Amino acid sequence: MNMRQVLTASVVASALAVPAVTFAQQHSALTRAQVRAELAQLRAVGYHGDSETSYPVQIQAAEARVAARQGQTAAASSYGPGVGGSTAAGAGASSGAK
Template sequence: MKSIIRAALVATALVIPVASFAQSQITRAQVRAELAALESVGYHVGDGDQAHYPEAIQAAEAKLAARDGATAYGGAANGASQSGSARVSQSDWNAMYSR
């Protein structure tokens, strides 16, 4: 019984570091570039205003997105999209679902 527990603990210890590497890695240069871009629209890191941190960073990101013409997740996309698809023909339907 002790060997099963040891094997489970060893397996867990080996899987945890692998799972942490699955996350995307960004470089220090990318972080510095993002901070420089946020500072260019008026956001100041470490200004001591902890009470309004979420609103301040979100406002700065919104200004940055508006300046760069980018849209955030769920924003309106430029271009056209089509919802749904054409009706399936009877022969295709029969080929898929008839026996």
């Protein structure tokens, strides 16, 4: 390979690598503090991780309790009623007289 082919190959390789690097940066992993906060939330609702045999059931139940608690907190702190989005499409209202 001559120098021009090497240069072309390196430019193509770097052009293909840039999107992969930017994609990896967009999806960051959890920080240690976030994991500790999640574990504290789970422990607050009664999860202790004592039994390995019932692990999936226990963790899912605890996650559901955390989600319910967060939903209640959000509902209690929100302002105004919930909005139920519904629409009605069709013929217009008739006047009744012809």
